[in-house]
Amino acid sequence: MNEMKPADFALHIEKPTLVVNKERAHNNIKKMADKARKSGVRFKPHFKTHQSAAISDWFKEFDVNSITVSSVDMAGYFAEHGWKDITIAFPVNFLQIRKINKLAHEISLNLLAESGEAVGFLRRNVDKNVRIWIKIDVGYHRTGIDCDNFKEILDVVRDIEKAPNLILSGILTHAGHSYDQRSNHGIKKIYQETVGKLNEIRDKLRLHDFKDIEISIGDTPCCSVVDEFTGVDEIRPGNFVFYDIMQLEIGSCTEQDIALAAACPVVAKHEERNEIVIYGGAVHLSKDFIIDKKERKIFGRAAFLEKNGWGSLIRNTYVKTLSQEHGIIKTDSGTFNKIQVGDVLMVLPVHSCLTADLLRNFITLEGEKIQAAQYDFIK
């Protein structure tokens, strides 16, 4: 093998391009699948992160046969590609009932409900049995029934039991407030609180004779950091397949776990401020950012292109601002001088789900091109 041969994928880069390290993604999946198996819980990974049938195949090697998605269209896409057990982890969108019914006839469909209103709508409008998870808010406060409002939870459970077409599966949460943590200890604490609260609800429901209540949790920080999934029946992490700079900052992964980068051409340099202009902006990377320990807004971190992918994160180097197509990388003079206009820099995204959603298609380090879903626009 010729040592000087450039990476296969590098030959394809002439504009912002999503590059995936398949080996790392495989390892990430394996690690999570193994931990789920050892804990005896169902692994129902969230596919919103990649939205790609080809990448979904990677999960099949690890005996994954049920998945989570975040929209009806995404469920339709993966159902078309052979997935038969799907949870749409999003409040029911009444306006898509026609598509929901179509899916209910094709696969084992799991929906979320968080109000009597939603349950009533489903009871009246779903013409095939579907499974229902009650969405519980354990502290993230995005949506779901407040975990302390047992009366409402019980009312919704009773509404579901009364509906002949709705089968109660259990209670489900996304502890998104784990993203605010910056230590393993803090994340584990969120996990324990979450699982504690959900088990309390399950225990109370048992007292009301509702016996078969499963517990489903989802966030990547908790699923990555805890050693054993005590007290739950199902996990639904998504981001872990690629991880990203946000997860690195939170402490969910190491740098060597990050499996996704956007290859971006260098188009200008500004020596007076050690700034590199890349072709790679908000429409490629998304405007999600983290605030780092030095109080800087970070829209991505950079690494050099290497024969086998990309190197370590370059010290003192980060994406400082983004406009529609431009990215500005701040660096130091040593790195500045190593980078030339016409080079390609690898940008590790802050939020891999959003970057993958924008760039939509992937190339592996081996040069394999991978498509993602294309949804119909407008009814």
Next chain:
Amino acid sequence: MNEMKPADFALHIEKPTLVVNKERAHNNIKKMADKARKSGVRFKPHFKTHQSAAISDWFKEFDVNSITVSSVDMAGYFAEHGWKDITIAFPVNFLQIRKINKLAHEISLNLLAESGEAVGFLRRNVDKNVRIWIKIDVGYHRTGIDCDNFKEILDVVRDIEKAPNLILSGILTHAGHSYDQRSNHGIKKIYQETVGKLNEIRDKLRLHDFKDIEISIGDTPCCSVVDEFTGVDEIRPGNFVFYDIMQLEIGSCTEQDIALAAACPVVAKHEERNEIVIYGGAVHLSKDFIIDKKERKIFGRAAFLEKNGWGSLIRNTYVKTLSQEHGIIKTDSGTFNKIQVGDVLMVLPVHSCLTADLLRNFITLEGEKIQAAQYDFIK
């Protein structure tokens, strides 16, 4: 005409959908075109905002025959759709030289240069005459040669003059720091400073016998607010065709000028905090935000769906957070009680260019479906 007939476009909404008020967009184009004509300047609108051939046709009624884009692919798309004079307002991406050459053979192609290196690359690699604009930084500090560095500007001008395939058009800037202004006075000051600095450069270049130097400016705030384009030859605003909540905050437009909204289904309600959950997240609206006068992060504002489009911005109501598919709208109890799950809310985006890039396709109030560009991924 039946007074109770719902808006034609409303029949098509079952998921986040980009709705354009064509009449308002027309008025925005007309106003800018009229002002340019009266001022005797070339109107070269930036099409990155809509990226749609059908919408580009709306400009033809106003005698627009030259345009601006922000990528080589976008230039290719509009060239295919009949546009013959295009400026790629982005530093030259060396890696796309093959496509640049193809375009140079098909249309009158205008490129930006901001270094001797870029000029040298173009001289060696472009096999057909192209026009060159020197990108000047007048204070935004994204990219371009610093306006006070006349030596470098002169060097680049001389490099261009020496290249037989490069024709010097003039000097060009994007005064993006106008976006930091919040008053007409402040924006006009940016315009005057910008035009003053560019004219100073032109005067100095004339002393060096470079006579035919045009001046091109671009930002929507300046182009919207100044009454007459004194001292420039060309304007390249883009966002003005739709405007958005950011431009409203800056003072570039009125609420009645905003021509774009994302129709978003309501999927959950949380009375205890007066929050409405919509299907409409970061992958639909983008994570761009403004900080309003009350120091709140605003990711969009909401209006009710009406027969003829959408109503006034709802008071005390704004998009507070976004995750991948969820948007959280904060409101007051009066409005909270008027909105039901299954309704559609119209979200006026913070940054219409990014929202249009994400949702990509439009529907007019009359129900006409409009496609936007789909670019090839990867070489």
